[in-house]
Amino acid sequence: MSKQTPEYIHVELPTIQQLSEMGWQHIEGHQFDLRVTERENFKQVLLIQRLKTVIKRINLDDNGNPWLDDTQVNAVVSQLERLAAPRLMEANKAATELLLSGTTILGKDGKQHTVHYIDFEHPENNDFLAINQYRVDPLWITGDRGFIVPDIVLLVNGIPLVVIECKSPKLDNPITAAINDLLQYSNQRNSTQPEGAEKLFHYNLLMIAASRGRAVAGAVGANHEYYVEWKDTIPRSKAEIAAELGVSELNTRQMLIAGMLKPANLLDILRNFTLYETSGGRTIKIVPRYQQYRAVQEAIDRLLHNQTRLQHGTDDQRGGIIWHTQGAGKSLTMVYLIRKIRTIPELRRFKIVVVTDRTDLEKQLSDTAVLTGEPLQIAKKVKKLEQYLQQPGAGLVFGMIQKFKGGEDSEEEEQPEKMPKSLNLSEDILVLIDEAHRSHASTLHTNLLEALPNCVRIGFTGTPIVKSAKKTTKQIFGSFIDQYNIRQSQEDGVTLPILYEGLEARGAVTQGDDLDKLFEIIFADKTPEEQAHSKARYATKTQVAEARELIKAKAKNMLRHYIQRILPGGFKAQVVAPTRRAAVRYYDAFVEAQRELVQQLETRAPILRSLDPEALESIDNEETRFLAQALSYLETIRRLQFGVIISADKNDDPSWEEWTNKSKQEARIERFKKPLVNSDSTKQDGLAFLIVKSMLLVGFNAPNEQVLYLDREMKEYELLQAIARVNRVYNDTKKYGLVVDYYGVNLAEALAIYEEVDTESAWFDIADEIPKLRDRHQRVINLFTQNGCKIDNVDACVDLLRDERLRVEFNEFLKDFIDTLDTILPRPEARHPYNFVKDAKKLGFIKKSVADLYRDEKLNIVTAKEKVRALIDQYIEAQGIDLKVPRIDILSLDFKTHVQRHRSTKAQAAEMEFAARHHISVHYDEDPVYYKKLSDKLTEILESFADNWQEKVNVLWQYIQEIQAGRSTDETGLDPKTQLPFLNILAEHSTKELTQLAQATQEIVEHIRQDIRRVNWDSLVSQEDLRKWIAGYLDDNDVVSYDELEIVADKLVQLARRNRDSLIV
Template identity: 35%
Template structure:
């Protein structure tokens, strides 16, 4: 059974490995049930407090019994009445920094004392006790019993909770995460929820829990009490631990064979790695102290409101920071003019993998280390966006952060030294560099590589600053972001003169250009990796971990060149094919150069129309956004108006489109134009509201006030923040406004003219003396318009972290590092985002080998591939599914017949086959999602429908997914749109029985099935019911019926009619919640549970009583009604304030139904109401189902 698999293959190996690492195992059955009021192992905490807290004068214990009682009570009652996240943050602060105990015992000798609950010093870790408890029983405030799989206690304080799931479940990691979040009292509000029963919450225990682990035996994922399922991450590194140590411990635990071939040892599993690295006693304290930080994020589910979450380092962040600290501790500092510092190196972590947080963890680790705590950390970057992002992130390290905007400020801060973080934003300037506060002109809109773009509008010569010597201390660490830049050598020379003995660590998100590798290592030092890096985390590693999505590019217009000023390129010719030869000749005369073509109005309008169609059909279905990189600022402004016009023309076509004309026709059978209009039609309300916004710097037009509406820094920040937000959910517009845009373009397209006139954005700037500039320019973007496109030249192509951006439309020359950084804008992860697209309108990818000539081929192909690579994978991926079905005796050609689904599902009943089918089908559907709506993908849509229906039949038969049902959650949105209708409908319901054996139609559905299918349905339905409901509500009944079920299956193999006869009485008994009494007659299962809880509360609480006329049945019904109404509201999010408000309403219900406090004990009445509210929250889904009449 699934539970036995969890115990034997996941939980017991995990506990055995912990024991081998020094944890003390205490089985949960040997402990008393923990009360949520004091969720601590008090008998361990008291002695630990005495052992840890010693007098500074003589190193002797000073805490007396009263001191210990008060310290334990303070931790147990901390933040009572607060939400779980706020309470967890407060408890974390207390554990890290201690608690001030007023008036300690005389043995202390002072008016107050700081009580430490954990000994954090790495040399004194053995003063702590490390205890692992499996099957820990905890009684919730509502009186329900929760049994947690594994909990790790340090000094009797719960720090880690582990949920174990069988690897054979459909989504074992997700299932474990959902249970952990329910236990923590912070459930995931899942739109795809299946309504499955959930465990009772014990948020009091999770106040101090720092790490959550979802374990499956094969893998284990790490998160915190606030981590969403997609933010739990695997642990794939062994470093900085020694693999030999892990293997020795695993052999001690009996988890690795002693006779394994030492030359080819079996690989370590991901669960073994996470346990062996993160949960190692000393390492766990290191992770909790340095690598778990609170962060403020915006919540899509709550209208963009800012909330606090806790983030834990990923394996590559921990590995890199620990390597850097070890290098700082063990490397040789520079001893004189002829020696080099050996404490640095280069960390190459691919873009999007969290370099900013890696720096934050490193700074936190350095400043909390007893040997490194006085280091000054100097962070050097060269882009405004990077500096803003890094400074915001590094504040999470809790170190003082200061920014030097000029050379004078930098010199002063360097001279002062001390424990702080100093930022310097230094920009390239001619052959040298200058500080951002002293720079003029382009800002972030410059060419990073020094390669011209035809116009040279970004080049501005400047002086090379001559730094004086500022500080000779070796307690200085320099972190250089984007250490690959061409000006690194000049920067190094200046820093070496100013702070000659500093250690230097470089960070890069892109490969180092081949010719600069040795120079980079000379500056920063050589690491231990084969290529000399301090740490490497390449694109393929990040994709494998799910840290970034893969990047796929496609060319849309050919070579993108003008040859000898005579012939327009093939792509341009295609885009203006409707022009006459005379008109094309005229266009050639008007736009004779490459840049002229890229800025030409006809070209931009044609490309804008193509961009919009690509975005609507490929990107918008997932709710994602776009960025355009234009050849110049002028072109960027042109694109704003061209995209608006393309949108308005689309809306006009939609006004004439009749969706009924294509109803019933599979999308793959429609023409390309029909598919475009059909897909766009459902987004009409959004399309009329969206806008396309340039974000450019003033450049040489600053003094003329050119394009001021698009260059205001404050407005740009607001635009980028709006771009980061999800599209709103919009109701359909009335027909009479459905094609009227919020923001129609004016004709001619206006641009701010300082002289007061109206220019088109592509007209030449006036040579006349400008008039005085207006004090302000109206915002051209409607405040209610969602921003769908950002249009840039170079701004936001580096350091701009936008998970909602899925496509970059590239219409400018770009090469080397700037190209690699630009395309990485689309690789950030977001739910539902399988891939990032780069669409090339300039021909950059036609000459990819030239554009990236300085890099090794493997480094480039790791970063991005042509979309045709995915197209070519579709056929083999589909054949893998066909081959799998054939090997298991399933005729794919017959699966279009619904009657054949049952026998096929029976063939896939074994757990290993279900898992393998999921894997091959997911690989195919993920590839299809990345390729759609490409023409070549349409040939495979029928296969996707057929195989997805089989998967639904298998999952509904075996009931091994969350809620026992089937969900499209793992499918991309484009695939969902193609297949969803095929998976529903009356004819499908005829062949797939309902999940629950309590459903009214279950018996009739089973009777229609052949005996083998009917027996399988009854057996799986009975097992699911026992596991999901009976086990929690009536353990004795669960054991009795489970044994009988297994006995029938064991003794009657293949005798399906006999199995059906035996299953019948078992199912009837399972359906009976308990022997029905007159008081429970007619109540739903949920109402019966509330009835029993009310009875239990009245019996357990002497401070309240039911008056003579009181009626428990009526009271239980009123409790259900009030809780149902409260939880049905959209505003109810299950947060502390929601539960408190519900408890207040339920207290009124108690009073209104003759429940009275005894001797004025109003606290008892309040506690009773809180127990009822806690029960309701733990059964949120059931109450919401009740509200829907289910």
């Protein structure tokens, strides 16, 4: 890379300088000089000699002397170099396990000994090297072609752990561009052919995308949305780092380098904060977020340095509270803490007791136990827990304590059995309590305090501590160790904002309503006698909430709301019912509502399809508009399924076993997590609704869930935990979670027990989006009005957007407006009093016109969500544009007629200019020499005639006709389409006579024709064989100089690949 580019000056160089100041040795890489990077060839990714040297140095015998000979070291290196794993994730996991645990070899004493690749105990003993412009060749290539050159690679002991890709701040979206390059380098873009050098990433810990003021980190397997910033520099302060760098405030690139890439921190992340999980049959690699890493470091610091109860005289000072909001990875923080404790000599003696009702933690802790070499002791009853607690020494105890009588759905709390006082007096016991804020756990806390009076207690909570309980909670656990609130999580992109929609259906229960009022609402159409009978039948509010009539009405409304708001995006839903019985009845009601709706759609389909889209918009009938929208999703609606997940009770109706059976519940949860719609039908699942009472409201993680329908009273921590089910990041189309209230929960009142700062950004009323919609609508309209245009004048708007800078602004403003409109639809505010929908359609039409005229592919990218896109598409088609018909090509017989539809010569010239540019761009690789000449000629025409539009149109017509005529046969007699492109390349690199080159072209093309007809010619091996044959032919026949052989052979193979269809005819 040139050292004068913005990318190097503003990103790569400052990154190298900061790394160097932190202890990384720096080597300036070279794309063609192997010796610089200490490798035998560019296919190698390990620096073998460095690795061998360090392995000898860090593996010492009992006397502190190196004991490995060269043969043994070679064997150890070979294990790391030759990983027996065919896929990237499998290889990465295998490599990580080797780096963490080492390997065993037979020593001279005849015993097996562990050999380590990295000295985690003494980070300073390792070798830390940063190489920029680190070329790596894919295994399938030869010569100087097809290689990748990551900007910076960080190697520990010669092992590439980190790849950093830098991008110029002048790019529109430098971080996205950098992530795309990283995915390309590691063959993670789902390309049909390998694009990169996957082996470099077998050992990878972090993939980092960086620009001038920002950087994000992800792991192998992560999509764009899982690359996140690192906003802490622990163990050092941000002020210290800023002073060293000479800046007043650190940007996130500087923070990430200081916090993640400090040598000791990087090894800590690898050793204690790297996990692999399996979900839906897919392995996922997990690396920490900054708040998880910070919380663990702060907790460890307290454990090591604060006073015990006996030292303090009153309370143990080593514990505290970790509050990390729901969805921020709290349970993983617990696992990270345990792993780190087990690697610190002073803390290894601790017995660690995890108290929770979260079964998902069991698997994570089991994996941790394997790494630490100790069994996981699981206690599901208090008596068993007593037994484990009483045992002396270290251990890892998992207390699966059922805190409710009859399970999670029970209304009654159960007081845990009393444990004996002073069961274990050791100070070396750490109790980790999940969801430490819960009032029902207070008795358990007291029991544990009495049974383990000298233990350390760390409480984890995903919700804030209520104002009234802060003092009590602090007395039990101590002060806050770390806090990561809702607002921070949303700002970091770790969780999504939650929108609240009050949708009190007919008969909804609101706090304070008495039963008489409820009966009047629900049974308004009944006679006084029937109402009196109903009052006798439904004597309590619970019975009212379970009333079949009410549940049917709400289920019907929920289903329709789901189809209008959620189904278009392909997301799923959860329903919180007031009781277990109501949950079962909801299932029946949904099935019936679905059947009725499908029948209604099938009956009215002919009429609905005959309605003109524009006429439909003007119909003041919400029901007709809903049915018209739903009709387009009829097939998906048909396959929607519903499931209930509730806890069991010995007095249950036998039919409820379908919903209480654990194995069936687990199967439903797995199905629910699958996409609703997928191009591969075997990977999709129509189970779109899970109906619960209390289950799955804590810790349940289904990122494809977007809406929670709330139909029972909830408050405080239970409410915060429940609504957080919809805040998980899923893909770039899920911008928010939605809570729809069918009960009448007063959120402000329900959360009033918390400090206001603690619940800031917990939820946003969807009505608050209306002003935002108005502002974003005005911004995109102002783009035109401030430049003298109105959106009704499409031609003027299109002409204005010839300016690429304005096109970029328009695209950005329109996307923001449409995203907000999608959030509001189908609420009436989207249409009245401002007709946002009408303007969205016009703006969508302008965008389509601009994309077609200027051939701007960025404007062709679908940014509108499904609901708004459908409206825009209908409007465009109503203007006579068939979206299924591709944009008219310059070679079309109708092209001239198409151009002449423009009234102005300026628009006609623009149509021809951009159509020609697009044609050249698309076909350039088919004949680079020929299309380069066409491009140069177009530039000359445009410069010569400038604003003389009529003359420019005339000359451009002649130019277009030349393109349409295509290449004519020249004096060589070679075919213009299949042979001349190859001749052009040879002529570009050879000084031989044209007749000799023509003869060579014929022979090469004929060989290529025969070669590409073979089965599996698309394989890289076959193409490499062809490249070698061409190079040999050129050499044997002295067609080009020796220095040009590889370059020309590469170009001819690329040309053959590009023109394959025409060559095999």
